[in-house]
Amino acid sequence: EVQLVESGGGLVQPGGSLRLSCAVSGFTFSNYWIHWVRQAPGKGLVWVSRINEGGSTTTYAASVKGRFTISRDNAKNTLYLQMNSLGAEDTAVYYCARVLVGSNVVIFDYWGRGTLVTVSS
């Protein structure tokens, strides 16, 4: 069974840092891109970042570029999102999602249940 489980969320003060994890099982982690997506309370989905199968290619949304760093450890089947200089606008549920990229195809399929990050003093 394919599973993605996020963890590491919580309450953090403005300007603080937090590292999220996404532990996966049930599939060959190193064969997939993994993305982070967030959703502020009562708002829509927002794409945050992605990392390729081997970890050599990363991309970020403009709103988090320079503050967030995505990484992965294929030996541990785990994805990470290091978040620095957090502000109230970063308050959201953060989801990780599995993505298969092939010739003329991009397939988002499995998602985790999310972890809540609250930035507040």
Place this chain on the structure above:
Amino acid sequence: QTVVTQEPSLTVSPGGTVTLTCASSTGAVTSGYYANWFQQKPGQAPRALIYSTSNKHSWTPARFSGSLLGGKAALTLSGVQPEDEAEYYCLLYYGGAYVFGTGTKVTVL
């Protein structure tokens, strides 16, 4: 800043048909935008429905279909069921980054 626009809300009767669209501020949506569609119910994670414009996942009900329509990506629900009431999001690829649509709330009434 790229904006992907969807209808804020649509209402459909049980058994009816409704089409949701997904428009890009950069111009016509083509197959190269690899549109993906997701359904989200309150308190739940998004669930993938359609990938690369028109392809269904193994779990996607047959009544859901994806296409390109008038320069937009489209999701059509045919023979709508009460359990289809949800928020629907499209996602488009922009050569590296991705952008979600603003979302459509579908009410089955």
